[in-house]
Amino acid sequence: xxxxxxxxxxxxxxxxxxxxxxxxxxxxxxxxxxxxxxxxxxxxxxxxxxxxxxxxxxxxxxxxxxxxxxxxxxxxxxxxxxxxxxxxxxxxxxxxxxxxxxxxxxxxx
Amino acid sequence: xxxxxxxxxxxxxxxxxxxxxxxxxxxxxxxxxxxxxxxxxxxxxxxxxxxxxxxxxxxxxxxxxxxxxxxxxxxxxxxxxxxxxxxxxxxxxxxxxxxxxxxxxxxxxxxx
Numbered sequence: 001x002x003x004x005x006x007x008x009x010x011x012x013x014x015x016x017x018x019x020x021x022x023x024x025x026x027x028x029x030x031x032x033x034x035x036x037x038x039x040x041x042x043x044x045x046x047x048x049x050x051x052x053x054x055x056x057x058x059x060x061x062x063x064x065x066x067x068x069x070x071x072x073x074x075x076x077x078x079x080x081x082x083x084x085x086x087x088x089x090x091x092x093x094x095x096x097x098x099x100x101x102x103x104x105x106x107x108x109x
Numbered sequence: 110x111x112x113x114x115x116x117x118x119x120x121x122x123x124x125x126x127x128x129x130x131x132x133x134x135x136x137x138x139x140x141x142x143x144x145x146x147x148x149x150x151x152x153x154x155x156x157x158x159x160x161x162x163x164x165x166x167x168x169x170x171x172x173x174x175x176x177x178x179x180x181x182x183x184x185x186x187x188x189x190x191x192x193x194x195x196x197x198x199x200x201x202x203x204x205x206x207x208x209x210x211x212x213x214x215x216x217x218x219x220x221x
Contacts, residue, residue, distance in 0.1 A: 042215075099151055099152040100151060
């Protein structure tokens with residue numbers, strides 16, 4: 001089983017839609033969780049960290065469920081500029097980050 | 110502010126040739142990483158370093174070697190390139206325990 005699994009999509013949504021991505025991880029010792037964004041043919045960039053209590057950054061909300069080993073990202077009021085691949089990232093203490101394969105989002109007008 | 114710089118950005122090799130990818134960061138980060146990204150495979154860790162003079166294997170280390178002689182530089186070497194090493198290579202750096210990695214723009218390598 002892959003350490004970090006994501007639905008690859010693509011998710012095709014109209015502008016203004018709400019869309020949610022899910023991610024599961026296999027190692028219960030995982031301690032840190034993140035969402036990265038990668039635009040086509042560009043390098044990945046940190047979108048947001050994911051905290052146990054859940055956290056929000058503008059239109060983006062991240063949730064963590066340690067019992068189910070599950071992370072989610074919710075995007076409200078989608079914009080054309082949100083079109084990208086979203087990478088779920090997990091790490092254990094002292095180890096390198098493990099990236100999921102990514103979920104592709106396409107927002108259309 | 111340069112951040113993370115990778116050279117070269119593009120390279121075409123013949124099977125059996127050798128080459129070195131250079132990664133340089135100007136943020137005084139301790140941790141540096143080399144990933145490869147292939148369609149449908151996501152980012153896979155090749156090697157990483159937690160400080161000057163140290164290196165460690167990642168998920169897919171075979172066929173690659175690395176060196177971290179200076180804190181700001183992390184070199185990735187291919188001793189005898191194979192077509193299976195055709196990929197986009199990303200270098201990244203970061204501070205320990207923050208989870209935020211800063212990536213270079215990538216190096217596109219084709220092995221014929």
